[in-house]
Amino acid sequence: MPERIWIVDDDQSIRWVLQRALEKAQMNVQAFEHPRDLLYALQASSESELPEAIFSDIRMPDMDGFELMKKIHEQHPQLPVIIMTAHSDMDSAVSAFETGAFDYLPKPFDINEAVALAKRACDVSRENKSGDADAIALEDDENEISQQEIIGKSPAMQQMFRTIGRLSKTSLSVLITGESGTGKELVAKALHTHSPRADQPFIAINTAAIPKDLLESELFGHEKGAFTGAQAQRKGRFEQANGGTLFLDEIGDMPAELQTRLLRVLADGEFYRVGGTRPIKVDVRVVAATHQNLEEHVKAGSFREDLFHRLNVIRVHIPALRERGDDIILLLNHFLIQAAEEMQLEPKQLSKEAQTYLPTLAWPGNVRQLENISRWLMVMATGREIGLDDLPPDLQKHTETADQNSNNWQNQLKEHIRRCLDLGETRIMDTLTPEFEHIAIQAAMQKTGGRKKDASDLLGWGRNTLTRKLKEMGSDALKTGAHDDAQDDTQPRATSNE
Numbered sequence: 001m002p003e004r005i006w007i008v009d010d011d012q013s014i015r016w017v018l019q020r021a022l023e024k025a026q027m028n029v030q031a032f033e034h035p036r037d038l039l040y041a042l043q044a045s046s047e048s049e050l051p052e053a054i055f056s057d058i059r060m061p062d063m064d065g066f067e068l069m070k071k072i073h074e075q076h077p078q079l080p081v082i083i084m085t086a087h088s089d090m091d092s093a094v095s096a097f098e099t100g101a102f103d104y105l106p107k108p109f110d111i112n113e114a115v116a117l118a119k120r121a122c123d124v125s126r127e128n129k130s131g132d133a134d135a136i137a138l139e140d141d142e143n144e145i146s147q148q149e150i151i152g153k154s155p156a157m158q159q160m161f162r163t164i165g166r167l168s169k170t171s172l173s174v175l176i177t178g179e180s181g182t183g184k185e186l187v188a189k190a191l192h193t194h195s196p197r198a199d200q201p202f203i204a205i206n207t208a209a210i211p212k213d214l215l216e217s218e219l220f221g222h223e224k225g226a227f228t229g230a231q232a233q234r235k236g237r238f239e240q241a242n243g244g245t246l247f248l249d250e251i252g253d254m255p256a257e258l259q260t261r262l263l264r265v266l267a268d269g270e271f272y273r274v275g276g277t278r279p280i281k282v283d284v285r286v287v288a289a290t291h292q293n294l295e296e297h298v299k300a301g302s303f304r305e306d307l308f309h310r311l312n313v314i315r316v317h318i319p320a321l322r323e324r325g326d327d328i329i330l331l332l333n334h335f336l337i338q339a340a341e342e343m344q345l346e347p348k349q350l351s352k353e354a355q356t357y358l359p360t361l362a363w364p365g366n367v368r369q370l371e372n373i374s375r376w377l378m379v380m381a382t383g384r385e386i387g388l389d390d391l392p393p394d395l396q397k398h399t400e401t402a403d404q405n406s407n408n409w410q411n412q413l414k415e416h417i418r419r420c421l422d423l424g425e426t427r428i429m430d431t432l433t434p435e436f437e438h439i440a441i442q443a444a445m446q447k448t449g450g451r452k453k454d455a456s457d458l459l460g461w462g463r464n465t466l467t468r469k470l471k472e473m474g475s476d477a478l479k480t481g482a483h484d485d486a487q488d489d490t491q492p493r494a495t496s497n498e
Helices: 012-024 035-043 065-075 090-098 110-131 155-166 186-192 212-220 256-268 292-300 304-311 327-343 352-360 368-380 402-406 410-421 429-447 451-460 461-481
Strands: 003-008 029-030 054-058 081-085 103-106 174-177 201-204 245-249 286-289 313-318
Touching: 003 110, 012 065, 012 110, 012 201, 012 410, 029 035, 029 286, 035 065, 035 081, 035 313, 054 065, 054 110, 054 292, 065 410, 090 155, 090 245, 090 327, 103 110, 103 155, 155 174, 155 186, 186 201, 186 245, 201 256, 212 256, 292 304, 429 451, 451 461
Parallel strands: 003 029, 003 054, 054 081, 081 103, 174 286, 174 313, 201 245, 245 286
Antiparallel strands: none
C-alpha cells in the first residue's frame, strides 16, 4: 500500500519538485498552497484518507508552519510533521523539535534525503496506529527561543542541530568534542538555553586554565580557614550552578584526584567543600567538552574510564571549519556584518575570487580564526569589495610549486605527527614540546652569537628561564656557543654578513 504524503508550501516550485520526487518513489501525494486548505482537507478526510506524514514550510503568508503543526496535533497528535525551512540555523532546528516536529528538512534539500525522511515518517505513523510503538505527544513550548550565534547549512552542522533539538526536553549529561575554536561553549549554552533548566544558572569553567592547586576550590568551594588565604566561606561552581548547567571545558586536562571527586558528584549528587564536614547536595546538569581523544586518555590511564562513561551519555561532535564547505563563506559574511556594526563602518563584501579561494584553506583556528579575520578585513581592506590581495599575508596564495609547498615545515610536522599516531604513540606533546623548544633555543642562540640576554628577548622568555632550559639541555647547549651571564654584558655582538 503506497504511503500517503501531504505537502504544504506557498512556493509552487518547491511543491512541484517534492511532489514529483515522492510520486516517483511510488507514494500517494497531495499538495496544498495554503495551510488553511490543508486543515479543511484534514477535517473532511476519513481515517483511511488521512495522510501518514506531512511536509510543511515554516514561513507562509497566512499561517506559519509552527502554528499549522499545533493545529494538526490538536486533532492528530501522532501524525508526523516534517518542517521545511530555508533558514538552516540551529534555532530553526530546535524550534521544530520543541514544537513537536518529527524532523526538519533544510532547503535546498537533497531529493533522496526527502524521500528517505518521508518513508521513515510513514513507518513511524503506521507503527503508532498498530500500537507497536508508544506515541509521545510533545507539548508546545510558547516561549520564544533566544538567538544563538551558531550558523551552518552543511550536513554535519544540520546533524548537530538535530541532536541539540532532540536533547531539548532532557537533562542528560553531554560530552562535546571538536577542535579548538569550533565553538564548544556556544553549543553548551545552546544545550542549556533549549533545556528544562533554561531559567536556571549556566556556569562555565575551563579546567585547563586554572592551576591544579586552585581547581578543587573553584569547583567545590571552601570553608573559612580551610587553607592559607581562605578568609571566608566560598561557594564553588557546582553550588553556583545548582538547578542549572555546569560547563566543564577541556575536561581532558582535569587532574586524576579531581576526576575521582567529580565522579562522586555525578553519581551521588553531593560533595564536601574544601575543609568542610557537611555534605552539600546539588542538582546540576554537567556538560563537558574537550578537543582531545578521551578514549586514548582512558587507554593510557590518564583519564578514568568510569568518569568517561558518566560524561559520555550523549556525544555532540562539532565539525572542523574545513569540513563545513560553504559554511565558511556563510559565517564570514555574518562576521563581516557583525564587525561593521561593532566598528560603525560600511559593510564589505567578498569578491567572487575570494569566495572561491577561502573554502580551500585549512583554517586551523576554525571559527575563532574566521571571526578574527573578519575584523582584520574590516580595518585593513581598502575598498568595499574584498579581493585576494586584501587578505592577510598568511592567507594569500603562494607562488611556490606544489613540491615546495609540500616541503614547508608545517606539512612536515603534520606528517611526522601522523606517523607517530599511526604507530600507536600517545602523549606525543610530551616529546614534541621539548624538541620544539630545543630547536628554537639553538636557532636563537646562533642568531645572537650565544648572547643569552638577546636570545631570551627573541624567544619572549626571561633570561633565567633560558638559562634553566640550557642547563636542562646539557651538552647540547655547547653547540650554540652560549656565553655566561657576565660575558653577556661585555662581549661584542656577533655581526652578520647578510
